[in-house]
Amino acid sequence: MANGTTTTATDDDDFVITPTRPGEEKGAWSAWIQDLLFTVDHKKLGLMYIGSGLLFFVVAGLMATLIRAQLAFPNSHLIAPDVYNRFFTMHGTAMVFMVGMPIIFGMANYLVPIMIGARDMAFPRLNAFGFWMFFFSGWFLYFSYFAGPGLYNAGSAPDIGWFAYSPLTAKAFSRGHSSDYWTLSLLSSGIGSMATALNIIVTTISLRCKGMTLGRMPLFVWTFLVVAFLVILALPPLSACQIMLILDRYLGAKFFDTQSGGSAVLWQHFFWIFGHPEVYILILPGFAAMNEIVPVFSRKPIFGYPIMVGANVMIAFISLGVWAHHMFTVGMTSLGNSFFAISTMLVAIPTGIKIFNWIGTMYGGKIRFEMPMIFCIAFLFQFLIAGLTGVMLSVAPFDWQLSDSYFVVAHFHYVLIGGLLYTIFASIYYWYPKAFGRMMSHKIGLWHFWLFTIGFHLTFGPQHIAGFLGMPRRIYTYEAGRGWEIWNLMSSIGVIFQLAGVLLFVWNLIYSYRKGKIAGDDPWDAWTLEWATTSPPPDYNFEKIPEVRSRRPLWDLKHPDDPDWKYE
Amino acid sequence: MDTFINQPVSIDEITPWRPPSIRKVGMLTLITTESALFAIFVVAYIFYIGKSLNGPYPHELLEIPWSASFALFGSSATITFAEFALKKGNRPLFHLWWFITIAMGIYFLGFTAYEWHEFIFEKHLTISTNVFGTTFYSLVGLHASHVVVGLLLLGTILISSLRNKLDHEHHEHVEIISWYWHFVDAVWAVVLTVVYFISAHY
Numbered sequence: 001m002a003n004g005t006t007t008t009a010t011d012d013d014d015f016v017i018t019p020t021r022p023g024e025e026k027g028a029w030s031a032w033i034q035d036l037l038f039t040v041d042h043k044k045l046g047l048m049y050i051g052s053g054l055l056f057f058v059v060a061g062l063m064a065t066l067i068r069a070q071l072a073f074p075n076s077h078l079i080a081p082d083v084y085n086r087f088f089t090m091h092g093t094a095m096v097f098m099v100g101m102p103i104i105f106g107m108a109n110y111l112v113p114i115m116i117g118a119r120d121m122a123f124p125r126l127n128a129f130g131f132w133m134f135f136f137s138g139w140f141l142y143f144s145y146f147a148g149p150g151l152y153n154a155g156s157a158p159d160i161g162w163f164a165y166s167p168l169t170a171k172a173f174s175r176g177h178s179s180d181y182w183t184l185s186l187l188s189s190g191i192g193s194m195a196t197a198l199n200i201i202v203t204t205i206s207l208r209c210k211g212m213t214l215g216r217m218p219l220f221v222w223t224f225l226v227v228a229f230l231v232i233l234a235l236p237p238l239s240a241c242q243i244m245l246i247l248d249r250y251l252g253a254k255f256f257d258t259q260s261g262g263s264a265v266l267w268q269h270f271f272w273i274f275g276h277p278e279v280y281i282l283i284l285p286g287f288a289a290m291n292e293i294v295p296v297f298s299r300k301p302i303f304g305y306p307i308m309v310g311a312n313v314m315i316a317f318i319s320l321g322v323w324a325h326h327m328f329t330v331g332m333t334s335l336g337n338s339f340f341a342i343s344t345m346l347v348a349i350p351t352g353i354k355i356f357n358w359i360g361t362m363y364g365g366k367i368r369f370e371m372p373m374i375f376c377i378a379f380l381f382q383f384l385i386a387g388l389t390g391v392m393l394s395v396a397p398f399d400w401q402l403s404d405s406y407f408v409v410a411h412f413h414y415v416l417i418g419g420l421l422y423t424i425f426a427s428i429y430y431w432y433p434k435a436f437g438r439m440m441s442h443k444i445g446l447w448h449f450w451l452f453t454i455g456f457h458l459t460f461g462p463q464h465i466a467g468f469l470g471m472p473r474r475i476y477t478y479e480a481g482r483g484w485e486i487w488n489l490m491s492s493i494g495v496i497f498q499l500a501g502v503l504l505f506v507w508n509l510i511y512s513y514r515k516g517k518i519a520g521d522d523p524w525d526a527w528t529l530e531w532a533t534t535s536p537p538p539d540y541n542f543e544k545i546p547e548v549r550s551r552r553p554l555w556d557l558k559h560p561d562d563p564d565w566k567y568e
Numbered sequence: 569m570d571t572f573i574n575q576p577v578s579i580d581e582i583t584p585w586r587p588p589s590i591r592k593v594g595m596l597t598l599i600t601t602e603s604a605l606f607a608i609f610v611v612a613y614i615f616y617i618g619k620s621l622n623g624p625y626p627h628e629l630l631e632i633p634w635s636a637s638f639a640l641f642g643s644s645a646t647i648t649f650a651e652f653a654l655k656k657g658n659r660p661l662f663h664l665w666w667f668i669t670i671a672m673g674i675y676f677l678g679f680t681a682y683e684w685h686e687f688i689f690e691k692h693l694t695i696s697t698n699v700f701g702t703t704f705y706s707l708v709g710l711h712a713s714h715v716v717v718g719l720l721l722l723g724t725i726l727i728s729s730l731r732n733k734l735d736h737e738h739h740e741h742v743e744i745i746s747w748y749w750h751f752v753d754a755v756w757a758v759v760l761t762v763v764y765f766i767s768a769h770y
Contacts, residue, residue, distance in 0.1 A: 122590040198594060198597045202594045205587065206589065232601035232604070237608045252695070262702075273608070
């Protein structure tokens, strides 16, 4: 790198710093654990976020497997009904708050400071606080399995569904402490999320290196800035909900007590004022990864940078005004129905702009089919399906038919798995070499991709049809002869493929950590600042804080004869 | 990494690179997220105006708290005077205004305590009496808890300044704490309007 010429992984192996890894020298484990406990380094915290998110992902995924096993055949009694209710509640809650949120915060933690040429987040200790709040609340949620029964000796884990509609959460209907575990876990993880989001905003606004104007910031960072703003605006309503619920349950307050003039629908409004922006909090980081990966593997700069930023801001803005499309069936006025139907459909405009811009980036490019790109291309198709079913559901009369059916389940799993999870996989394949200094195996990656993709479509494709045929969401079992059997069986078979895919992915993570090809600083010939430092980066990220003059600082560095800043 | 520095001169070399302070941006972000929290409680209060099924009702209890509001709004002015004094280097005057600010904040809290004591023990309105009690105590209590946090921050500054630990580099801390205090005041303006002016008719 020192002579400023193009370097690849192979031709400067002398300069590659072999990754330091724990456990190779004696007595290193205790030092490593100590380091994890007390670290305030954004890279370590980022990896801890992602690692614990993947851990909860496996646990919550196994719960989903048991749910599918129960539903594979009609009249099944494989697991007890109350256990089943706890499984779908814990699966949903954990996947959103203990898997989705920490993994996206992990990505932001690791990448935002490096991409903007900073040495750490703005408030490193607040960053550690945010992580430990999440980690604590994750275990706290699962601890309910042991401590949930409480003095009444009723219940164990929460069984109120992930959106915990009132009055199911009232003391009379939810005895014991299971709902309190749910409430307190979400309250404390929310505090951690707000702290981290605040940190991301301040880091992005105040710690950009010299020359990195907002117009030159990588789109990844732009998108996370928007996500962080959504978090600080949307998480407080959730915290408010939880505070009100605690007051109701412990001090006899009347917020959601319909016997005393309270309103159960108010819970739905407040929860979805958080809940719908939350969907965009989860999917925008997927867009962020697409914005970085698609250009690099198409060998072209992103198509329409300013409009991509605008689309992000527009999605965030509209997402704050669409919450009641989750509530068409509670009986709103026709004005309310129309407003929320139209505002929901409006989201399709900026999202469509993004899809077209990614295709525009790929058009005429020299596409390299590496693992990150393969997952991103699958994302385009799957997210398109998710978006189209979303527009269908935004039509209020259509929603009256299909609300709380398996069609809705299929829709949001296409968003969160086909959309978010695929880009998380893509990001891990893309940035793993930076974090650990070794490439992930392409061969295992392909097996992972195909098994998981087949399994994913086999599981969630048929659920659209089961939903059309009237199968309600959260149903414990069903009788034969309604035409649901074949679709449920297909769904459950698909899970086996998904499990195999995830197992291969986990194996790939472990295998490549030991045996992967040494990556070098810049294995993908990319353009953003994280590839300008070593793999893994040193604690201080950059020896000298870089200065940038264009949106692709590494391109300028590698091509001094034809730099971007001449044209921007 | 030297090569980053050796690139040709551009417009960036001439314009100085001064990103905003992390403390100021952090405080503004905190205020934004707190505003979202208050917004939900204010909406809940407004939604439940006139929906109580049993008494006591707001018009039987609520009286406009002129003196407490005067103290809290006045403290926004005195904290600004304190900041001016600090900028001019007049420490005793800074201490005086800062102390008056704290005293006015404590007076406000004292009023809330008096008001709640009267409501609970003489008018028999608790958080579980009706939806008015529920929303009143949660909204006013949330605001009062922010006043407590603000007073703790103000007290920290006063103590460190009296012990001569408040250096020039801490002036920004003083500034952002005063922003927080102004925010607490602004929230009171909303609470006063919604609770004491509007809902007192029901």
